[in-house]
Amino acid sequence: MNYGQPKFGSDERLALPGDLEDRPSRRPWIIGGIIVVALLLVVALWMSLGKKPVDAGPKTEQLPTVSVAVPGRQTVARIVSATGTLAAKREMPIGVAGEGGRVTRVLVEPGQWVGAGQVLATVDRSVQTQTAESLAAQIRVAQADATLAQSELARAQSLVSRGFISKADIESKTATRDAAVARVRVAQAQLAQQRATNGRLDIRSPEAGLVLTRNVEPGQIVSSGSGTLFRIAKGGEMEMRAQLSESDLTGLHVGVPAQVTPVGGSVSFAGRVWQVSPVIDPQTRQGIARIQLSYDPALRPGGFASASIQSGSTNVPQLPNSAIQSDEHGNFVYVVGPGDKVVRRSIKIGEVSDTAVSIVEGLNGTERVVLSAGAFLSAGQKIKPVLQKTQG
Template sequence: MRARLPRSSFLLLIAVLLSACGGKDDAAATAAAATSSALPVSLATAQQQPMARTVLVSGPVTAFEEMQLGVEISGQRVTALPVEVGQWVKQGQLLLQLDHRTLDSELAQADASLRQAQASQELARLNYQRSEKLAAQQLISASSLDELRAARINAEAQTATARAARDAAKLRRDFADLRAPADGLISKRLVQPGQVVSAGTELLRLIRDGRLEWRAELPENQLADVAVGNTVQLPYGGQVIAGRIRAVTPGVDAQTRTGTLYADLPAPGPLKPGIYVEGRIVTGDGQALTIPSAAIVQRDGHSYVFSVNDKQQATRHRVSTGQAVQGRTAILAGLKAGDKVVVDGAGFLGEGDRVRVVAAAKAAAR
């Protein structure tokens, strides 16, 4: 006959069994909750791909040649100023005119003095010609012939002096009209009509042929990578302006340890003098280890990426980045080809966070 357990022992056994069953359910529930709370992420592989070698540097847009224009006479009042800033002018076009009434009077007086000297020269020439015939017939003395010859030479000298004075007066009159020395664009106007100006004072500025260039200073280690003829890409105003390096300084500044490059802008478009633009200098073709730019997280002034370990936890890695082209960034250090990094969701991760790897579209939708 089987022994029967006491009622109290039976109840205790049931309680233990029920407690054990409840623990398994709680563990399963905890595991399910952990899985559902893990952040869905997508992965991408670091891979080698062709990428043009470039140098990024900022610099100003400047005039290739900006002429500072002024007049060469002082104390005259501006009577005409037919140009405005931004106006295109042709070579020889009148830009500014001074009061020239006094100069016109001086020129007229010089012209009259020249005509008087020419008349005296002609008379001296005729007298000398007649005296030569008389001297041949021994009708006048040799000394008289010499005097007439000297008079002719003196008249010629007076004519030359009068002509030089007339030319000087004409030159001063021409100085009253400031004309464009070349085709170009008026970039600055520093004078107003009615103003009395001085010689040598800057009155107007002219960008010769409207031609602009981009200048940038590079440290010595980057200066060695660029060369005359390299392409420069300047993104501005929704478009990319292409230029070409025209010149590179042969040395570096002893104080700043930098050198300057000059890039022609044949079609500057929206660029204006004084604009500061970041340019990309294409120095050649090459290979680079790249990952999607979205995988890179900037924290504490450094670049990081995340990978996923065997425990489905995020692991952070510090990387050194290079140029970014078409959504991919070159990795200079911190990764090797074939490494997988988190792309979608990387910005929300921290070291040790639990993750769940899904397809890229699902991770982005989450």
């Protein structure tokens, strides 16, 4: 007999240590795991099926909130912008008034102020001075003849009563005396004429003003055909000759204020329109408005300048610059149409200031206009408008 050898049969197996303890401890864990998995499946199924029957109602559309305003209409000054040249208001060209000659002295320079009648240049008058002295001598001769003729007439008249002189002799001596007096007057007139001619040799300023140009030098021979020797701005008054279109000239009146800014400068000068062109250039379709300006060294005749002319007033809507949009089709704004939908509205802008832009066409002032965020909107889009007050 073999003792100690395990016997194996069809219903027997090798018993391992712990078998009797492990078998009952695994069973609850397995069952618990199955239950947990089943619960998770039930919960997942319930969650997937439970969303569908929930009725959340109609979806709420998220509309953009946009600030809008009703601009109304305001009275604003109508400003006309123009460009043009600066010039003397009354420019006086000065040349030779007399017979001319050699210039001996030039007494003024451009930019210098002169008075009425002041000598600007002198011309040699040596020959003319001798002529005047000769005429003065002739006057003295004629006066001597006239004095002698008067004496002879007086003596003859004293002898008439004695019968020594006939009336015919008296008449002859009276005629001689009268002729001598006439010769004196002729000589005096000739001397005055010569002196006036000599005085015209001096080139003088006809009015007080500012010397603009000088085109003569000492030693130059001048005559009445020499052209303009000096140019003077009467009273130093300047003007801007602003070029304006036909439409801008409409409604422009004498006396309206203007601001003139020379090119290259930042200072503006106040002036007033003193003349509006009565005709239009058929080629350019423009006219000239002449703006009077007080003298200032920065206002140089011949220079270029820009002007802002206040030409009446208009009653138009005004909007902040943020409300104005632009594209290849021009300027436009967005207005709120029926159903709070955005509608594009083409406009034409007028005067632009630091605070507002005038709308001359496209709006009547009663529309609800989008103030900002226009770049993020599109025509037909629905918005939630928030009305804001405009500064009026």
